[in-house]
Amino acid sequence: MDPRTGMPRVGMVGGGQLARMTQQAAIGLGQTLRVLAVSADDSAALVTPELEIGIHTDLVALRSFAQGCEVVTFDHEHVPTEHIRTLASEGHAMYPGADALEHAQDKGVMRRKLRAMGLPVPPFSVIPADANSELTHKATEEFAAAHGWPVVLKTCRGGYDGRGVWILKDSAHAAAVLTHLGSAGDLLVETLVPLDRELAAVVARSPFGQAAAWPVVETVQQQGICVEVIAPAQNLDDARAVAAQELALSIAASLGVVGVLAVELFEVAPSAQFPGGLVINELAMRPHNSGHWSIDGAITSQFEQHLRAVLDYPLGKTDAVFPVMVMGNVIGGSLDSPGAGMGMDERIHHLAARFPAVKVHLYGKSFRPGRKLGHVNVGGSDLAVTRRTAQLAALWLSDGVWGDGYAIHGPADDASDSPQHQRGTDRGAR
Amino acid sequence: MDPRTGMPRVGMVGGGQLARMTQQAAIGLGQTLRVLAVSADDSAALVTPELEIGIHTDLVALRSFAQGCEVVTFDHEHVPTEHIRTLASEGHAMYPGADALEHAQDKGVMRRKLRAMGLPVPPFSVIPADANSELTHKATEEFAAAHGWPVVLKTCRGGYDGRGVWILKDSAHAAAVLTHLGSAGDLLVETLVPLDRELAAVVARSPFGQAAAWPVVETVQQQGICVEVIAPAQNLDDARAVAAQELALSIAASLGVVGVLAVELFEVAPSAQFPGGLVINELAMRPHNSGHWSIDGAITSQFEQHLRAVLDYPLGKTDAVFPVMVMGNVIGGSLDSPGAGMGMDERIHHLAARFPAVKVHLYGKSFRPGRKLGHVNVGGSDLAVTRRTAQLAALWLSDGVWGDGYAIHGPADDASDSPQHQRGTDRGAR
Numbered sequence: 001m002d003p004r005t006g007m008p009r010v011g012m013v014g015g016g017q018l019a020r021m022t023q024q025a026a027i028g029l030g031q032t033l034r035v036l037a038v039s040a041d042d043s044a045a046l047v048t049p050e051l052e053i054g055i056h057t058d059l060v061a062l063r064s065f066a067q068g069c070e071v072v073t074f075d076h077e078h079v080p081t082e083h084i085r086t087l088a089s090e091g092h093a094m095y096p097g098a099d100a101l102e103h104a105q106d107k108g109v110m111r112r113k114l115r116a117m118g119l120p121v122p123p124f125s126v127i128p129a130d131a132n133s134e135l136t137h138k139a140t141e142e143f144a145a146a147h148g149w150p151v152v153l154k155t156c157r158g159g160y161d162g163r164g165v166w167i168l169k170d171s172a173h174a175a176a177v178l179t180h181l182g183s184a185g186d187l188l189v190e191t192l193v194p195l196d197r198e199l200a201a202v203v204a205r206s207p208f209g210q211a212a213a214w215p216v217v218e219t220v221q222q223q224g225i226c227v228e229v230i231a232p233a234q235n236l237d238d239a240r241a242v243a244a245q246e247l248a249l250s251i252a253a254s255l256g257v258v259g260v261l262a263v264e265l266f267e268v269a270p271s272a273q274f275p276g277g278l279v280i281n282e283l284a285m286r287p288h289n290s291g292h293w294s295i296d297g298a299i300t301s302q303f304e305q306h307l308r309a310v311l312d313y314p315l316g317k318t319d320a321v322f323p324v325m326v327m328g329n330v331i332g333g334s335l336d337s338p339g340a341g342m343g344m345d346e347r348i349h350h351l352a353a354r355f356p357a358v359k360v361h362l363y364g365k366s367f368r369p370g371r372k373l374g375h376v377n378v379g380g381s382d383l384a385v386t387r388r389t390a391q392l393a394a395l396w397l398s399d400g401v402w403g404d405g406y407a408i409h410g411p412a413d414d415a416s417d418s419p420q421h422q423r424g425t426d427r428g429a430r
Numbered sequence: 431m432d433p434r435t436g437m438p439r440v441g442m443v444g445g446g447q448l449a450r451m452t453q454q455a456a457i458g459l460g461q462t463l464r465v466l467a468v469s470a471d472d473s474a475a476l477v478t479p480e481l482e483i484g485i486h487t488d489l490v491a492l493r494s495f496a497q498g499c500e501v502v503t504f505d506h507e508h509v510p511t512e513h514i515r516t517l518a519s520e521g522h523a524m525y526p527g528a529d530a531l532e533h534a535q536d537k538g539v540m541r542r543k544l545r546a547m548g549l550p551v552p553p554f555s556v557i558p559a560d561a562n563s564e565l566t567h568k569a570t571e572e573f574a575a576a577h578g579w580p581v582v583l584k585t586c587r588g589g590y591d592g593r594g595v596w597i598l599k600d601s602a603h604a605a606a607v608l609t610h611l612g613s614a615g616d617l618l619v620e621t622l623v624p625l626d627r628e629l630a631a632v633v634a635r636s637p638f639g640q641a642a643a644w645p646v647v648e649t650v651q652q653q654g655i656c657v658e659v660i661a662p663a664q665n666l667d668d669a670r671a672v673a674a675q676e677l678a679l680s681i682a683a684s685l686g687v688v689g690v691l692a693v694e695l696f697e698v699a700p701s702a703q704f705p706g707g708l709v710i711n712e713l714a715m716r717p718h719n720s721g722h723w724s725i726d727g728a729i730t731s732q733f734e735q736h737l738r739a740v741l742d743y744p745l746g747k748t749d750a751v752f753p754v755m756v757m758g759n760v761i762g763g764s765l766d767s768p769g770a771g772m773g774m775d776e777r778i779h780h781l782a783a784r785f786p787a788v789k790v791h792l793y794g795k796s797f798r799p800g801r802k803l804g805h806v807n808v809g810g811s812d813l814a815v816t817r818r819t820a821q822l823a824a825l826w827l828s829d830g831v832w833g834d835g836y837a838i839h840g841p842a843d844d845a846s847d848s849p850q851h852q853r854g855t856d857r858g859a860r
Contacts, residue, residue, distance in 0.1 A: 005794045006773045030792025049479040314782040352744040362460025364435045
C-alpha cells in the first residue's frame with residue numbers, strides 16, 4: 001500500500017496508451033499507476049510520476065518493479081510467461097496469470113484450447129517452428145488440399161494490427177511468402193472464414209470469479225488495423241449478442257483470466273459448421289482498442305474495470321450511456337497529405353470549433369505515418385450522424401484534412417445560439 | 431510546447447484536488463499538467479510527473495514555474511494578484527488574470543462590482559481593515575440599524591467552506607464575535623437573505639470571448655460545507671435557469687474571466703428587491719465543487735473545459751448525459767465512528783459490491799475528520815433513488831457506516847443475474 005494514501009499500488013508493465021489511459025482511471029480511484037516503461041518518453045511514462053525504466057523481458061527489472069506493487073498487470077502481451085511464473089512463485093500477484101496469458105500470446109495454444117472447449121474456431125493446423133520453408137510449404141499445401149485455398153497463415157506469436165498475417169491465395173503465393181518469412185516461430189494455418197462483419201465481446205473478470213460484459217461492439221478494420229468501433233453493434237440479433245457475451249465469459253472463466261479480456265469475433269452466415277453465426281478470431285487479455293469507447297460511453301470504462309478486476313474489487317456496471325457511441329482511431333496520416341504540416345495542437349483547435357461534442361483522447365506520441373496517435377469518441381442517438389462525425393473527426397486528426405471539404409474558416413455547423421453557448425463581444429481577431 | 435509531444439504545457443498553481451482532476455482531463459488532451467505544489471504529497475503532486483515544489487506566494491517560484499508553461503492557471507484563489515500582474519507583464523499567460531481574479535479573492539471588491547453592474551446582491555457595507563473592534567462593532571450596528579438583525583459578517587479574503595462567515599443575531603453577539611476576531615483584514619457586513627435553496631451557475635470563458643454554461647445545479651450545504659449537488663436543479667423554473675446562466679455569463683464577460691467561473695446563488699421568493707428570485711452569494715474562478723458532477727455527467731467536464739478555456743481552444747458541449755446526476759462529497763468522518771478503523775481501500779471494496787454504478791473520485795489525501803477526501807457521482811433517471819444512492823455512498827466512504835443499516839455480508843441489493851453480470855463457479859472463500 002502507498003503509505004501516503006493507504007491505497008494499493010498497481011503496476012503496469014509497458015508504457016503504451018493502455019497504461020496511459022489506465023492512469024486516468026487510477027487517479028479517480030485514489031491511486032497512481034506505476035509504470036515500467038522502456039523510455040521516459042513512452043505514452044504512459046509522460047503522465048505518471050511512478051515510473052521505472054526497464055525492459056519487459058528483463059526478469060531483474062520486472063522483479064524490482066513488482067516489489068513496489070500490490071499487483072502487477074500488463075499493457076501488452078510480450079512479457080515472457082516464465083518471468084510471470086517466477087515472480088508469481090515469489091509471491092507477487094501477477095494478473096492475468098501466465099496460464100491464462102499464454103492463450104493471448106500464442107495463437108496455436110489459443111486455437112487448441114478453444115477447439116477443446118467446443119467453441120467456434122475455424123479448422124486450423126499448427127506448423128512447428130523447426131519446419132524449414134519447404135516443409136512449411138508442404139504442410140500449408142496439405143491443409144489447403146483438405147480445406148481449399150485461400151488459407152490464412154499467421155505467426156503464432158508477436159503479430160498485431162495485421163502484421164504477422166497473410167492470406168495465401170494459392171500454392172505459388174504460399175511459396176513466395178514462405179520464402180521471405182525467415183524464422184517466425186510456430187505458424188498457424190487456418191481456413192479463411194467468409195465473414196459479414198467483425199464483432200468484439202469485451203469482458204472483465206476478477207480473481208474472486210466475478211465477471212462483467214460490456215455490450216457487444218462492431219469493429220471495422222482497414223488493412224488489418226481497427227479504424228472504427230460502433231457500440232453497441234447495430235442490428236445484432238439479441239440472442240447472438242448474448243451468445244457472444246457468454247462465449248467471452250466462458251473463455252474468461254475457463255482460462256482463469258483476471259482483468260479485461262477482449263474476444264475478437266467474426267459474424268458469419270449460420271451454417272452446420274458455425275450454427276451460432278459466430279467465429280472466434282483473436283483474444284487479448286488487457287484493455288483493448290475495441291473497448292476504448294467505454295471511457296465516454298459506459299458507466300464503467302474498461303480501464304477502471306481492469307484496475308477493479310486486478311485489485312479484486314467488485315466490478316462496475318457496464319451499461320452504455322448513449323444509444324450509440326462511435327470510436328474512431330487517430331492514425332498518423334501520410335506525410336504527403338496537404339494537412340501534414342499542421343501540428344496536433346492546431347488540429348484539436350479546429351476540431352473543437354467544428355465538433356464541440358467530440359471527445360478526444362491523445363496518447364502523447366510524436367507523429368509517424370501509420371502510428372496510433374489517439375482516438376475520438378462520439379455519442380449520439382442517430383447512427384449515421386454519429387458515425388459520420390466520428391469518421392470526419394478521426395480523419396481530421398489523422399491527416400489534417402476534412403473528408404467533406406469543410407472550410408476551416410467557415411461557420412461551425414453545429415454551433416448553438418442558445419444562452420448555453422454564446423460568444424462575447426470581445427472575441428477579437430484570430 | 432512540450433518538445434516530446436508538440437502539445438502545450440499548462441501549469442496549475444496549487445496541488446489540490448482540482449489540479450488532480452485537471453490532470454485527468456489533460457491526459458485525454460494529449461498533455462501532462464504541470465503542478466506547483468507545496469508538498470510532494472499534495473493531491474495533484476501524487477499524479478503528475480511534471481511537479482515543482484514551491485509556495486504560491488513566492489514570486490521567484492512562480493516565475494520559475496511559469497517559464498516552463500505556455501499558460502499558468504490556478505487550483506485556488508490565493509496567488510497574490512501583484513505576482514500575477516508582474517508575471518503577466520513579463521509576457522506569461524496567466525488565466526484568469528489579476529483584474530478578474532481579485533473579484534474572487536475579495537468579497538468587498540466582488541460585491542461592489544456586482545452592485546455596479548446592477549446584479550442582484552444583498553445590501554452590504556465594507557468595513558476597512560484598519561477599524562478596531564469597537565469601530566467595527568459600531569459599523570455593524572449602524573448597518574443593522576438600517577437593515578435589521580441578524581446580519582452576516584464575512585472576512586473579505588481567505589474564507590472558504592463556511593470559515594470566515596458569522597451570522598450575528600444581535601448587538602451582543604456581534605460584540606462577542608468581533609472581540610475574538612483579531613485582525614482579519616477588510617470585513618463585509620450584509621443582510622441575511624431568507625433563501626429557499628442554493629443554486630450554482632457554472633460557466634467557462636476563453637480569451638477569445640467564447641463562453642459556455644452547464645445546466646444550473648442545486649447545491650446542498652451543511653455547516654457551510656457543500657455536501658451534495660443535484661444536476662440539473664430540480665423543479666427550477668426554465669426562465670430562472672436561463673437567467674442564472676445569463677447572469678453568470680455576463681459576470682464572466684464583464685470581469686474578463688478566463689477559465690471556469692462558478693457563481694453561487696441563493697434562490698429566494700421573488701420580491702421588489704429581488705424580482706428574479708436570484709441573489710448572488712459568491713464567485714469562484716476555477717473548477718468548483720458544484721461542477722464535479724460534470725466529470726461523469728456532462729459531455730465536457732469542468733476540468734477539460736477549464737483547460738480548453740485557458741488554452742483558448744473552442745469550448746466543449748456542456749449538455750448533461752443523465753436525466754439527473756447527484757454528487758456527494760466524501761468528507762472525513764468522526765474518529766469515534768464505528769467504521770473509523772476501516773481504510774479507504776476496504777471502504778471502496780464494499781461500496782463497489784453494493785453500488786456498482788457509483789463513480790468514485792478520491793483525492794489521494796490521508797484521512798482527517800472534516801477533510802474533503804473525494805466525491806461520488808451517481809447518474810440516473812429517478813431523483814429519489816439517485817439521491818439516496820449518492821447519500822448512502824458518500825456517507826459510507828466518509829464514515830465507514832451505512833446510513834440505512836445495510837449489512838456488509840448481505841446480498842448486494844442491485845446485483846444483476848443477467849448474462850451481462852455473472853459470477854463464476856470458482857469464487858472461492860474470502
